[in-house]
Amino acid sequence: MRPSRGVPRFLAFCAVAGVLAAGVAAPVVLGAGVLSNQVADAVDGISATLAGSEQPLVTTVTDRDGTPIATLFDQYRLPVTAGQISPAMKAAIVSIEDRRFYDEGGVDVKGMVRAALHDSSGGSTQGGSTITQQYVKNYLVNVVDRNDRAAQLADQADTIARKLREAKIAVQLGQTVSKEDILTGYLDVVEFTGNIYGVGAAAHAYFGTTPDRLTVPQAALLAGMVNNPSLFNPYTHPDQARQRRNLVIDAMVGTKALTAADGATAKAAPLGVRPGGPDVPSSTCLGAAPDAGFFCQYAESYLIRSGFIADQLETGGYVIRTTLDPRVSRIAKDAVDANVPVTQDGVANTFAVIRPGQTTHEVLAMVANRNYGTDPARGETATNIVAGAGNVFGAGSSFKIFTAAAALESGKAGLDTPLPNQAGQCFTQPGANEYTQPYCVQNDGVHYPDPISLRDGLATSPNVAFVNLEQQVGMPAVLDVARRLGLRNTLTTNDAGAKPDPSSPDPQYSQPQSQYFQDKLSFTLGNSPVSPLEVANVPATLMSGGTWCPPDPILSVTDRYGHDVPVRRQACEQAVPPGLADSLLNGLSQDTVSGTSAAAAAAAGWHHADFGKTGTTQRSESVAFVGGVDDYAVSSMVFADGPHPAEICPGPPVHLGSCGHGAFGGTVAAPPYFHAMNEILGNRPDTPIPAADPAYLRARA
Template structure:
């Protein structure tokens, strides 16, 4: 039987030697009966896939300075062109795996014959018969074609004559289509070097913390050697075997005349030189560099919503140029960790920084004292705390901004307008019935002036004055202003922060705080201006970006550009910015917030931090101190810092160092926005800005210093039907109304956005972005 198998092998070798070289014109039917015309078609298809296809490449997320911050991948592989692979690497691989690589045509008849006879004589596989091209074919099938199919992978590894002949035919066809350097480069980019490291670029980084163009003779020899058996020659688990294998590669290089024997002898005396602690980057956003996990998840989800599939992101080899500032991320992460240590039970501290711009609001930093991950005991969270409507208790008095802007737009107040401000007052909601009772609102302390100017009220935050102003402006107008300025996902969420629950089987569906979006829930609830509902830290920062940007709202974006595997830009959906309030109003609100760090609620922390710059700031504290916040506006940065109870058993946050929860109801002095949420901002931005010039704040517009009409006002019509929206705008005097269709999941004809709202001349051209469903012409 063994002799018969030897004869069969020799026949196969002869077929390979005689027929393959003649264009692989193997008979469709013959004595061996192994290959059919259908098989020939499959061979051609596989060869074509190899010629045109690409293996799975990791996508890389880059900071604005080009440094990688995270990877998304199924196989850790980074594409590297030929000119960026060291010649040492190419020589080593050819020497040890396929000495006649440059002389054969995809298969090596002499090598095949020699290996068959040697292996048969020894009774084991002591010599390999596959060329680099054949190995490339085999590995491509395992790592690419069948990467999600274990059965197909087993077939690609099967030690059968059929498989070897098919592999040989594909190799010959591939050799006729690609240059030797193309084949070798593709091979080096494909093969596995350790169990979770594929391709030479990833291997160079993991083994030596270098790049493939800088691989030395000894480094290249080690990498070339491990490919034959990544487990047996793993240099960390089997250093002696790896050393012997590396030296065998050096000898092979000498044997083909590519390495001087004396240099080889010196190289053999060198240690393996691998890093002591090999680090393979995380394959997703869990486990990335500290401070970047939540941002990574935001980018990933942002691109998914833009139409990328998870598989595309993990295999497409995209270069994702993000908006994140690595230095600023380090400063903000350090600041929140120092403010609320990461393992503090039940307390989260988020900070989001946005760069306002005329056509984009770029997310420059997005951090929390938590890390993105599954280990809650280590202070990790899989909820994207900076992005989601994650602060369930609200931002406190920061919401008084919306009341201010709404009332100011209506001409009811200006910065100098005195507001009635008794220490307490009982307010009725706008809609009452015979059972309605008034709700008493109190100021935090009795020392407030009565009346108090709006500017001083913004700095010191009396509750009574703003509740009265909210009711005079009208709750619908205040809620709409909050949406316009940026609280869009927030107002679509329930008062608790979750999507509204309408399932009758869920008992929460019977409660208004769970079954209604905030935009509806608060239409008859004056507590909105006190900031008592769930909020997104990202959207809160974008509110300040809108005001900083003279009233122009842009969707926050974490991505500047996506390049595909070949370096070509990938088109991303674009949402237009909107001028949601008049520039004069926005600039006046910003100027009205300037006293917070000098005479207001953050003044003590600013003084401790030696902060002297002009700053638009506002603090917030909820009634029971379960959440505190601070927002800041500079010329080039808009910031939110929120500290809130995020555990399953929330409680008031104590003003201790470090902060803790009053979980046992023993009582403590509660934390405030000025004392707990603002310090990380001052710490991070004091270091960032240093002694650079103060960029200042815009001047208040004279027309908004006192209560007065501001002329025609373009009503906000987003969310209505397009015909109704056009009629409403024209009735308000705005005749130039254009419509721009946009693909959307919203019902066809729904207004998704508008270019201008607020006090603008009636000859202003207003563009409505209108949902076309999924029927937009392409």
């Protein structure tokens, strides 16, 4: 007669039970010692790993005032202490999972023998695991090996070696950890459904309560789910969930945790879960409010560039306090939404605000009429169009700031220097040969004087004068000052706004902009992809006495224990001399008074001393306003962002079309600036525009 396959299993369990009952702590030898080496080599190491592995917790991202704006997590877990779990919850889990929990030493020898006898008889497999053993297994699966599928399968394998290893660790825990801590640990680590881990998260997600307030029916439902979270999911399998809940209630009556009458009342109660599914917050920045999504994503990527690992942020239980100013962000979001509707086809309006300083440039707001999300029909985009080089058409004539800065630095021109300014002119490109076509440009209109001072040119933006000046200064100098003032990441992208592809035969795609534009005078007219956030950092650099600092979204990071976590930050640099910075600010101070945005400023009732520069690309596919007032540096850009870009036309609403005259920086990009800053500033006294340094009034070379 062929022996039953359950007999060896039964004998093995009996051996295990005998050894564990005797309290043997040395390596266990079963029969010929086949399992001894497997177990002895693993137990101590795993015990140490368990002790050193921290449960994944939720990281909270807040604004500068400490108000949460998003959560990041891999497992939704809200840790609790023993005192924060209701007696009903403790009684429910003990009654259904391990009624001898408070008497055993980590392993239930009787339960193991009973399970072995039942299994050896050919019936359905029964578990003999205690809560302590389940705690060990769940901790291995959900914490230690959560990113290793093979190890997770090994943690759950139906083998004697695995069960013996698990049992030995459970005995060790039983000898060193209190019952209350083991029970709390188990209820903190166990999975319910999906990304919900631990009784704290489950109480919130399913019932909108805290674990200390769980009622008997609620506790029984949760206790029943841990056996099979999918099968006993109250939303997808409500009948099975109810049957399982009532089985737990019967078990509570059996252990005298409930009277029969109270049990009957509890069984008659409805499931009582939240309607529509468990309430679990978004685990990424996609769940942030409309005015905080792009900011949150930038803060997360900033920390990763600073040395944090994505998984670390999703599991570390950090509190990331950002620099986001909720009032400034809300007002800026309202301004862009009023200018370009959220769902307006093919038109984006970004808006970034930075607070200048000589030791840090704090980012206060990063918004757009688009929201950070995955549903284009709702006006959402999963690309950070504010932080990255998302404006692929460029910032237009606002780039004349760089030509002016390079001219002041080199001495080729001062603010009062007259610049040649024909109505139209053709230029020889740098490095041109006999086959190179000349670069021809025209001024937009015939009202410009010839010559025109650099100061007046910054206000009225003639193309010919600035291309001429750019040629005199030289492209290397202009590109270098653009990088120093703020376009650090922008200039590393190619002319499509992406990472350069060295395999491409086309320099437009293979070269970074810093190389590609060395021989192209079109740079000063701003026809290249650009980051709206980095453009806002340019006036922040000038307002900081010429000191460049990276746009910083982080005030502090604290870990799960409340300890400060250092953030590696790029050092600030003196980009240009303070006198040059002040002089350029002074030269830019007439745009809203008599320049290209003056009409929009008057229409908005604008009366603040500020500085700015507008920009409009050749086909009006992008328009910009770059400027600053008091201690706010700003960029506002409106650009085509759809699959079929076209000319942007003024509103309301701002739209794509073929309107002949098209949009301008002063007519479409400047109004959100006036709208937002009027409300932000109110009636507070203005910060005066700095005086020009006499050294930068006239040419020196």
